Amino acid sequence: xxxxxxxxxxxxxxxxxxxxxxxxxxxxxxxxxxxxxxxxxxxxxxxxxxxxxxxxxxxxxxxxxxxxxxxxxxxxxxxxxxxxxxxxxxxxxxxxxxxxxxxxxxxxxxxxxxxxxxxxxxxxxxxxxxxxxxxxxxxxxxxxxxxxxxxxxxxxxxxxxxxxxxxxxxxxxxxxxxxxxxxxxxxxxxxxxxxxxxxxxxxxxxxxxxxxxxxxxxxxxxxxxxxxxxxxxxxxxxxxxxxxxxxxxxxxxxxxxxxxxxxxxxxxxxxxxxxxxxxxxxxxxxxxxxxxxxxxxxxxxxxxxxxxxxxxxxxxxxxxxxxxxxxxxxxxxxxxxxxxxxxxxxxxxxxxxxxxxxxxxxxxxxxxxxxxxxxxxxxxxxxxxxxxxxxxxxxxxxxxxxxxxxxxxx
Amino acid sequence: xxxxxxxxxxxxxxxxxxxxxxxxxxxxxxxxxxxxxxxxxxxxxxxxxxxxxxxxxxxxxxxxxxxxxxxxxxxxxxxxxxxxxxxxxxxxxxxxxxxxxxxxxxxxxxxxxxxxxxxxxxxxxxxxxxxxxxxxxxxxxxxxxxxxxxxxxxxxxxxxxxxxxxxxxxxxxxxxxxxxxxxxxxxxxxxxxxxxxxxxxxxxxxxxxxxxxxxxxxxxxxxxxxxxxxxxxxxxxxxxxxxxxxxxxxxxxxxxxxxxxxxxxxxxxxxxxxxxxxxxxxxxxxxxxxxxxxxxxxxxxxxxxxxxxx
Numbered sequence: 001x002x003x004x005x006x007x008x009x010x011x012x013x014x015x016x017x018x019x020x021x022x023x024x025x026x027x028x029x030x031x032x033x034x035x036x037x038x039x040x041x042x043x044x045x046x047x048x049x050x051x052x053x054x055x056x057x058x059x060x061x062x063x064x065x066x067x068x069x070x071x072x073x074x075x076x077x078x079x080x081x082x083x084x085x086x087x088x089x090x091x092x093x094x095x096x097x098x099x100x101x102x103x104x105x106x107x108x109x110x111x112x113x114x115x116x117x118x119x120x121x122x123x124x125x126x127x128x129x130x131x132x133x134x135x136x137x138x139x140x141x142x143x144x145x146x147x148x149x150x151x152x153x154x155x156x157x158x159x160x161x162x163x164x165x166x167x168x169x170x171x172x173x174x175x176x177x178x179x180x181x182x183x184x185x186x187x188x189x190x191x192x193x194x195x196x197x198x199x200x201x202x203x204x205x206x207x208x209x210x211x212x213x214x215x216x217x218x219x220x221x222x223x224x225x226x227x228x229x230x231x232x233x234x235x236x237x238x239x240x241x242x243x244x245x246x247x248x249x250x251x252x253x254x255x256x257x258x259x260x261x262x263x264x265x266x267x268x269x270x271x272x273x274x275x276x277x278x279x280x281x282x283x284x285x286x287x288x289x290x291x292x293x294x295x296x297x298x299x300x301x302x303x304x305x306x307x308x309x310x311x312x313x314x315x316x317x318x319x320x321x322x323x324x325x326x327x328x329x330x331x332x333x334x335x336x337x338x339x340x341x342x343x344x345x346x347x348x349x350x351x352x353x354x355x356x357x358x359x360x361x362x363x364x365x366x367x368x369x370x371x372x373x374x375x376x377x378x379x380x381x382x383x384x385x386x387x388x389x390x391x392x393x394x395x396x397x398x399x400x401x402x403x404x405x406x407x408x409x410x
Numbered sequence: 411x412x413x414x415x416x417x418x419x420x421x422x423x424x425x426x427x428x429x430x431x432x433x434x435x436x437x438x439x440x441x442x443x444x445x446x447x448x449x450x451x452x453x454x455x456x457x458x459x460x461x462x463x464x465x466x467x468x469x470x471x472x473x474x475x476x477x478x479x480x481x482x483x484x485x486x487x488x489x490x491x492x493x494x495x496x497x498x499x500x501x502x503x504x505x506x507x508x509x510x511x512x513x514x515x516x517x518x519x520x521x522x523x524x525x526x527x528x529x530x531x532x533x534x535x536x537x538x539x540x541x542x543x544x545x546x547x548x549x550x551x552x553x554x555x556x557x558x559x560x561x562x563x564x565x566x567x568x569x570x571x572x573x574x575x576x577x578x579x580x581x582x583x584x585x586x587x588x589x590x591x592x593x594x595x596x597x598x599x600x601x602x603x604x605x606x607x608x609x610x611x612x613x614x615x616x617x618x619x620x621x622x623x624x625x626x627x628x629x630x631x632x633x634x635x636x637x638x639x640x641x642x643x644x645x646x647x648x649x650x651x652x653x654x655x656x657x658x659x660x661x662x663x664x665x666x667x668x669x670x671x672x673x674x675x676x677x678x679x680x681x682x683x684x685x686x687x688x689x690x691x692x693x694x695x696x697x698x699x700x701x702x703x704x705x706x707x708x709x710x711x712x713x714x715x716x717x718x719x720x
Contacts, residue, residue, distance in 0.1 A: 180696075320509060366510045369513060370511065374496055
């Protein structure tokens, strides 16, 4: 996958939600130019609208009214203080995973292992809180996030290292490590980490930890809702990653490696180390999401139903959707995570009103991914047309080398 | 451990290992063809799920497993057309669009299941066919020749795919499109058409695999495949893009799974460690990828959309 065709990572992302920085207008007013501008601003919302329209057709096919359904969805997600707080809480893991995905995808390393990294982060954080229950909150809470980041980071670094140094396809290794992670989680929660105090149920002991120390619970920041400190931490992390990617040398190297490994290597950059680091950081953010899922939960335990999604709520996959919809830019990903958090929360209301199960949300998310990556081609074509209509030879030359391309994005 | 090494247990384990391998093998053979043409189809798992539901629903309604399999194949072909359009015509990043297809299939298959079936009902069993004479061979007969028709089909398709890939003009065109599409184009091979056909055929196999998995399980449930489609994609790398390599990988995966389950049942692995032992197939696959990627080269144009003159 040498040629990167991800949205927002094209040679010049131009203006629009996909862009990292606004490119100065070149003053062209040709038809192609207008088209290009239109597409870059409306491509992502267009993808969402198209996916929601197909969702409406599905609701209709199941004999329910899509307008009633979507009205219930929006109300359930954004109508009132409690709904907004639930949406924000759901958005927290999505934002952290999405931010992590931004780093990995910008380095052109496709991290599909978010699910496993979340689980490992959750396990590491839980083990820490179980081992040190008496530490005061001010120390314990930072500690559990560090533990979560280490657990997830390690789980992400493995496929990153294999990819960088042994050219092992990272898509496959991350998916395989998801399969390993789920069994590891089941083993640890049914064995070493199990709550020994619960009596035997008919089906055997529930695979869950004991109630975690109160000092490790994430404090609520809005009275009467579940809104916890994690929301602030997640947003701060997204801003930090934005700064990391666009204001530091490491971030520059990540993006350079993502655009062209060969050119970056030729320019003397440590390509392999950068790729491994990008995957480790990506995993670390997923691991923090895992810690959030445990310590921001209502039960304040880590519990498994035997599947990964039972713990993660598919945040590892949904985070990819969120990051793509945010144009692989951590700041736009904040908004994107909130919207998709709303889609998940509102999906329950939609089910209550229309009887269409929440799987509809998963279906719509899949369509969003397909449309977003497909639209990239239409955008590139519009750009090529715009360039052809300008017909300035210098313009074409400016865009040729991969490192030149970087400049238009920095 | 001694309880494991009895003829009866060993043959039963091998027989079930072969059965486990069948759906992986079908999906992986199809994926091999697609990847050889230069297209990475990562949506296999989603396609398998949709096909499995289609097969399940048809089998429930008509009472015919045969129609069920046909519907599964049809859904595979349709999803293949969509996948080809996304990756060949729209030139989308294939590693990501495949995740989209997966989520779409995961969501829609369960959506349809909940709305159209609701309470799970088992479908009828596909009975094993004992091959005359061969089934009577001691031990071997029980392992290999008392399987059902779909399992035989999976293994018979291996030489068919090898023949098509290595011995026909079409196979040569597929390989050319996957190795050097520009050169293939220059000698008159229609790269777009070749890739479309390879992806559609590959997805049809994924549909067949989904239907087979369903019939072996006998009932549909949410996320029936448990990532089997992704494992099939990994097995293509494992088998170094060769039909017989894929056969080896699928058999190994199926057998390791069967052995672990058997050991669990016999109590050779303590219950507390059973979950840990279940990671073995995935760990073996990752380690295999590590060695394979150093020895073999993937199709040069894999996952690279072809642009004429680009």
